[in-house]
Amino acid sequence: MVSAKPGNAATVSAGTAGAWDDTAFRWDEAQTELTGAPDGSLNIGSICADRQVALGRGGNVAVRWLGRRLERRDVTYGELAEQSGRFARVLADLGLQPGETVAVLLGRVPELFSAALGIWKAGGVYCPLFAAFGPGPIKARLELGKAAILVTSDELYARKVAASRSGLPQLRQVLLVGESGSAGDGCAVLRDLLDAAQPMAAAATAPEAPAFLHFTSGTTGTPKGVLHPHRAVLAHLVTGRKVFGLSESDVFWCTADPGWVTSTSYGIIAPLTCGATLIADEAELDPRRWYGILHDEKVTAWYTTPTAIRTMMRYGAALARSYRENALRVAASVGEPLNAEAVMWGQKALGVPFLDTWWQTETGAITIANGPGTGRRPGSMGRPLPGVDVSIMRCEGGAAKPVDGAEAVGELAIRTCWPSMFSGALGEETRYGDSFREGWYFTGDLVKRDKDGFIWFVGRADDMIKCGGLQIGPFEVESSLMDHPAVAEIGVVGKPDMLVREVPVAFISVNPGFEAGDALRAELLSYARQELGASMAPREIHFVEELPKTNSGKIMRRVLKAKAVGEPDSGDILNTLPPCPGRYDDE
Numbered sequence: 001m002v003s004a005k006p007g008n009a010a011t012v013s014a015g016t017a018g019a020w021d022d023t024a025f026r027w028d029e030a031q032t033e034l035t036g037a038p039d040g041s042l043n044i045g046s047i048c049a050d051r052q053v054a055l056g057r058g059g060n061v062a063v064r065w066l067g068r069r070l071e072r073r074d075v076t077y078g079e080l081a082e083q084s085g086r087f088a089r090v091l092a093d094l095g096l097q098p099g100e101t102v103a104v105l106l107g108r109v110p111e112l113f114s115a116a117l118g119i120w121k122a123g124g125v126y127c128p129l130f131a132a133f134g135p136g137p138i139k140a141r142l143e144l145g146k147a148a149i150l151v152t153s154d155e156l157y158a159r160k161v162a163a164s165r166s167g168l169p170q171l172r173q174v175l176l177v178g179e180s181g182s183a184g185d186g187c188a189v190l191r192d193l194l195d196a197a198q199p200m201a202a203a204a205t206a207p208e209a210p211a212f213l214h215f216t217s218g219t220t221g222t223p224k225g226v227l228h229p230h231r232a233v234l235a236h237l238v239t240g241r242k243v244f245g246l247s248e249s250d251v252f253w254c255t256a257d258p259g260w261v262t263s264t265s266y267g268i269i270a271p272l273t274c275g276a277t278l279i280a281d282e283a284e285l286d287p288r289r290w291y292g293i294l295h296d297e298k299v300t301a302w303y304t305t306p307t308a309i310r311t312m313m314r315y316g317a318a319l320a321r322s323y324r325e326n327a328l329r330v331a332a333s334v335g336e337p338l339n340a341e342a343v344m345w346g347q348k349a350l351g352v353p354f355l356d357t358w359w360q361t362e363t364g365a366i367t368i369a370n371g372p373g374t375g376r377r378p379g380s381m382g383r384p385l386p387g388v389d390v391s392i393m394r395c396e397g398g399a400a401k402p403v404d405g406a407e408a409v410g411e412l413a414i415r416t417c418w419p420s421m422f423s424g425a426l427g428e429e430t431r432y433g434d435s436f437r438e439g440w441y442f443t444g445d446l447v448k449r450d451k452d453g454f455i456w457f458v459g460r461a462d463d464m465i466k467c468g469g470l471q472i473g474p475f476e477v478e479s480s481l482m483d484h485p486a487v488a489e490i491g492v493v494g495k496p497d498m499l500v501r502e503v504p505v506a507f508i509s510v511n512p513g514f515e516a517g518d519a520l521r522a523e524l525l526s527y528a529r530q531e532l533g534a535s536m537a538p539r540e541i542h543f544v545e546e547l548p549k550t551n552s553g554k555i556m557r558r559v560l561k562a563k564a565v566g567e568p569d570s571g572d573i574l575n576t577l578p579p580c581p582g583r584y585d586d587e
C-alpha cells in the first residue's frame with residue numbers, strides 16, 4: 001500500500017443547504033461543525049450516530065429497514081449509537097488493530113449499518129463485498145484486502161467462503177449474522193458476542209487514518225482496492241447538503257448494493273451525517289415495489305441508477321402516474337451515463353428534478369453534478385461542484401496538457417484537494433502513483449465540456465472505438481439509438497477489423513411491443529446512419545434479452561467485446577434485470 005496524499009484544507013467553495021453558489025467554504029469549518037475542532041481526530045462511526053444523539057436526535061429514525069415481504073424495522077440514532085458501540089467492543093475484544101480490514105459480506109440487512117459504524121468506531125477499515133460475487137472473487141478480495149475479520153451470514157458463509165477458508169490464513173475470525181447460530185470452526189455467532197459486550201467509545205482516529213476499502217467494479221477485469229480515509233466524511237456532509245439538500249427532516253433512499261461505493265458514501269455516511277432517515281430495502285430492483293416504497297415511506301430524496309430508471313421506463317408511464325402523489329423533492333442517478341431521454345422521462349414520471357451525478361470509487365463522493373444552483377442540462381454529467389477543480393487533458397509525449405476549445409475531447413482530470421479523494425490503492429502500488437500527474441488525478445473517463453461549463457461523458461478511455469482516423473465514443477452512439485422507441489438498452493463496442501482497426505457494433509434489448517428481427521435491425525441501422533452518419537453508425541446490430549451488467553449496473557463492455565468476436569465469456573456475470581411485463585406506453 002502506498003501512503004496517503006494529503007487532501008489540503010485549502011479554501012473551496014460551497015453554498016447554503018440545497019443550493020450551490022460560490023460562497024467560500026472551508027473544510028476546517030466543516031470539520032469544526034462535525035467534531036467541535038478544526039483539526040484533530042475525526043471518526044466516521046461516531047459522526048454518523050453519536051453526534052446525532054448529542055444533537056438531541058437520539059429518538060429520530062436513522063435506518064428504516066424494509067424486508068422482502070415489506071416488513072419494517074426502525075433503528076433510531078440512539079439505538080444505532082449503542083449497537084455500533086457494542087460492535088466496536090466485540091471487534092476490539094477479538095484483537096482488531098487500528099487500520100486492520102474487516103470485510104462485510106451481507107445483503108441489505110439491519111446489521112449492515114451497526115457493522116459499518118462499529119468497524120469505524122473500533123478504528124478498523126470497512127470493506128464491503130458484493131454478495132452476488134462467487135467464491136473466487138470473494139477469496140481474491142479477502143486476500144488482497146488482508147481481511148482479519150469477516151462479517152457475513154450463515155448462508156453466505158456456507159456457500160461462498162467455507163471452502164476457501166483454509167487458504168485464507170490472515171482471516172482470524174468470522175462473525176455470523178442471523179438467528180440460526182450454527183457457528184462452525186473459526187466462526188462465532190455475532191448476536192451472542194453483542195449481547196455480552198459493553199458499548200465502546202469511538203477510537204480517536206486521525207483524519208488521514210484509513211476508513212473504507214472498495215474494489216472497483218470489474219468492468220475491465222482485475223480488481224483494484226481503493227482506500228479512503230476518515231476525512232472523506234467532510235465531502236459526504238457537503239454533497240449530502242448541496243446535491244440532495246439533506247437535513248434531519250429528510251427520508252433518503254439510496255438503492256445501491258452494499259458492495260458498491262455508492263452504498264457506503266450515500267447509502268450510509270451522507271444521510272446519517274446529515275441526520276436524515278435512510279431507507280434500506282432488502283429486495284432487488286422491482287419497479288412496482290419501488291414506486292410503492294417512494295410513496296408509502298414518503299421518500300424525499302432518491303438516489304438510484306440509470307438501469308433503474310430505464311427499467312421503470314420499460315414498465316411505462318401509467319404505472320408511474322398511479323404513484324404520482326409522493327413526497328419527493330429530488331431524484332438523482334449515478335454509475336453510468338444518463339441519456340437526456342431518461343432524464344426527461346424521470347422528471348415527468350416523478351414530478352421532480354432528476355439529476356445526473358458523476359463520481360468514481362476513487363473520488364469517494366459526488367464531484368460533478370447537475371444541481372439546483374448551477375442549473376441542469378439533461379444528458380450532461382453536470383458541472384463540477386464548487387471547490388472541485390477539473391481540467392480536460394490530453395497526454396502528449398509524456399506531458400499532460402489541457403485541451404483547447406469547447407467540445408474538444410480529453411481525459412477528465414481532478415485537482416486533488418477534494419477531501420474524499422482516495423488515499424491509497426491495494427494490489428498494484430504503481431497504479432496509485434500512475435493515476436496522478438503534476439497534482440492532477442486522471443480519471444480514465446473521456447469527456448468534453450460545452451461553452452457553459454457542463455461536462456459530457458464520451459466514454460472510458462479504454463472503451464473508445466478506434467475506427468480508421470476516428471475515435472468513436474460508445475456513449476454517443478448509444479444515446480443516439482436510445483432515442484429510437486424500440487431500444488430499451490444498448491451497449492456499443494469495437495470489433496476488430498482488418499481494414500479500419502475497429503468498427504462499432506451494437507447489442508440491443510428491445511422494448512415490449514417490438515419484435516427483434518431483420519426488419520427492426522434494418523430500420524435501426526438506417527436510423528443510426530441518418531442520425532450519426534455512416535462512419536459512426538454501428539456496422540452490426542445484435543439483439544439480446546438483457547445486457548450483461550456489473551452489480552453496480554454498469555454495462556460490461558468487456559463481455560460484449562468477447563461476444564462481438566465470438567469468444568466465450570470468462571468474467572463474472574452478475575445481475576440481470578427482472579422480466580418486464582409492462583408496455584412501453586410513453587408515446
Ligand code: 6R9
Nearest residue numbers: 217334335336337357358359360361445457
Ligand atoms: C460511483 C461510481 C466510476 C465510473 C466512472 C464512469 C462511470 C459514473 C457516471 C458515469 C457517465 C455518470 N460513471 N457516473 N459515467 N455518467 N453520471 O459509479 O463509481 O463504480 O467506481 O465507477 O462509472 O466511467 O469513471 P465506480
